[in-house]
Amino acid sequence: xxxxxxxxxxxxxxxxxxxxxxxxxxxxxxxxxxxxxxxxxxxxxxxxxxxxxxxxxxxxxxxxxxxxxxxxxxxxxxxxxxxxxxxxxxxxxxxxxxxxxxxxxxxxxxxxxxxxxxxxxxxxxxxxxxxxxxxxxxxxxxxxxxxxxxxxxxxxxxxxxxxxxxxxxxxxxxxxxxxxxxxxxxxxxxxxxxxxxxxxxxxxxxxxxxxxxxxxxxxxxxxxxxxxxxxxxxxxxxxxxxxxxxxxxxxxxxxxxxxxxxxxxxxxxxxxxxxxxxxxxxxxxxxxxxxxxxxxxxxxxxxxxxxxxxxxxxxxxxxxxxxxxxxxxxxxxxxxxxxxxxxxxxxxxxxxxxxxxxxxxxxxxxxxxxxxxxxxxxxxxxxxxxxxxxxxxxxxxxxxxxxxxxxxxxxxxxxxxxxxxxxxxxxxxxxx
Numbered sequence: 001x002x003x004x005x006x007x008x009x010x011x012x013x014x015x016x017x018x019x020x021x022x023x024x025x026x027x028x029x030x031x032x033x034x035x036x037x038x039x040x041x042x043x044x045x046x047x048x049x050x051x052x053x054x055x056x057x058x059x060x061x062x063x064x065x066x067x068x069x070x071x072x073x074x075x076x077x078x079x080x081x082x083x084x085x086x087x088x089x090x091x092x093x094x095x096x097x098x099x100x101x102x103x104x105x106x107x108x109x110x111x112x113x114x115x116x117x118x119x120x121x122x123x124x125x126x127x128x129x130x131x132x133x134x135x136x137x138x139x140x141x142x143x144x145x146x147x148x149x150x151x152x153x154x155x156x157x158x159x160x161x162x163x164x165x166x167x168x169x170x171x172x173x174x175x176x177x178x179x180x181x182x183x184x185x186x187x188x189x190x191x192x193x194x195x196x197x198x199x200x201x202x203x204x205x206x207x208x209x210x211x212x213x214x215x216x217x218x219x220x221x222x223x224x225x226x227x228x229x230x231x232x233x234x235x236x237x238x239x240x241x242x243x244x245x246x247x248x249x250x251x252x253x254x255x256x257x258x259x260x261x262x263x264x265x266x267x268x269x270x271x272x273x274x275x276x277x278x279x280x281x282x283x284x285x286x287x288x289x290x291x292x293x294x295x296x297x298x299x300x301x302x303x304x305x306x307x308x309x310x311x312x313x314x315x316x317x318x319x320x321x322x323x324x325x326x327x328x329x330x331x332x333x334x335x336x337x338x339x340x341x342x343x344x345x346x347x348x349x350x351x352x353x354x355x356x357x358x359x360x361x362x363x364x365x366x367x368x369x370x371x372x373x374x375x376x377x378x379x380x381x382x383x384x385x386x387x388x389x390x391x392x393x394x395x396x397x398x399x400x401x402x403x404x405x406x407x408x409x410x411x412x413x414x415x416x417x418x419x420x421x422x423x424x425x426x427x428x429x430x431x432x
Contacts, residue, residue: 020189023150023189027197028197030154030197030198031196031199031201032201034126034158034194034201035201035202035205038129038162039162041107041125042202043207045110045111048115049114052281056281060272062272064265065115065264065268066264066265067264067265070262072109073105083102084124085403098135100136109319110124110322114285117272119287119310119311119326120321120323121321121323123159123325124322125321125322126160127156127322129159130154130158131156134151138152149187150186150187153175154191155194157170158198162198162201162202165199165202169371172364173362173371176364176366176367177401178404180397180406180407181406182408210288212354214295214347215295217348218344218348218383228344229386231349232391233390234338235334235335236394239359239361242308242330242361243395243398243400245313246323249315250315252316260318283307287325287326287329290333291332299336311323311326323400327358327361328354332354333350335350351375351376355369355372359392360392363392363404372384393411396410405419406418406419406420406422
């Protein structure tokens with residue numbers, strides 16, 4: 001018997017088979033939990049948005065909502081206030097299990113942000129929920145440091161995939177977002193399984209995802225590809241502007257207001273007054289109706305810029321939520337405007353911007369290219385890939401996730417930045 005066991009385990013594939021069974025079990029449980037929580041989260045967001053839009057007076061209470069969120073984190077969430085950056089830090093330099101309270105705090109903080117009229121997204125919330133749930137497996141199953149890293153990656157992919165309905169993009173995003181310019185593939189199968197399972201268990205709760213369509217795709221010619229590169233440059237510069245704006249408002253509120261719960265109160269007051277004076281709620285919340293319109297209807301030239309300002313200010317003031325859906329809004333609205341001087345179809349430009357601004361702000365061009373193909377079809381794949389990769393390059397060494405580490409600089413001019421976190425690079429530039 002011992003000889004038979006020794007013979008069987010001498011084959012690499014036998015060990016791999018056991019590895020597969022182990023991660024099927026973990027990812028299935030993770031997918032069930034994360035997908036179900038994401039379904040609750042998406043349903044709650046839809047309810048909060050609909051209620052707000054039919055009771056606009058609630059926006060006047062945005063400062064109150066901000067105080068509730070700020071005080072909750074001040075009293076109970078000091079250890080998880082870093083959000084997505086905490087998960088990235090634990091992946092780079094593991095210290096302690098992520099407190100599970102991260103999940104309920106960010107979940108209800110995001111719902112309150114949308115209920116009272118803040119401008120934020122949902123990806124950050126889903127990723128934090130997935131990460132907090134995933135790290136429970138580290139404790140319960142007593143996972144090794146290596147396996148903990150894998151399960152955290154799976155948690156990120158599960159959260160991302162279930163909230164957007166893009167399992168392939170979610171799986172790659174979790175691998176690509178860790179280190180700028182590098183992808184480590186040891187977690188690729190668990191990441192993919194977690195994404196697929198979470199997406200499946202979210203959809204069985206009958207929670208729909210928004211569908212977008214590119215009606216016309218341009219012919220692939222040298223001239224059209226050059227136009228795509230120009231659009232990618234613009235998308236990358238706007239992604240850089242968003243990242244820098246978010247960090248600017250965050251640092252400003254921290255430097256001027258010492259008491260954390262007061263920051264979203266002041267920020268919420270300014271947003272509520274601005275919305276009242278403008279007479280529109282177009283630039284708060286997720287902004288999905290405007291994103292859908294961007295593919296077919298001419299938008300205002302300033303829509304993307306106002307959404308950028310509202311979202312960066314909302315998040316900088318301390319409200320909760322993600323950046324990705326607002327980045328979709330910004331990119332799609334910007335692409336819609338580029339039709340003024342770039343002779344590509346409106347829907348194609350909107351779709352390119354939809355994912356390219358996201359790619360530039362999160363430094364994940366491969367995941368965003370795959371997301372574009374999942375959402376819009378392979379027909380527009382070449383244009384989407386060009387836009388995402390160019391935006392990634394021109395957004396520079398900045399990003400919405402300050403704890404991302406430079407694994408491979410985007411170009412040879414920044415070789416000295418290798419190994420630094422994006423926050424370190426910003427600090428060095430500020431000192432100069």
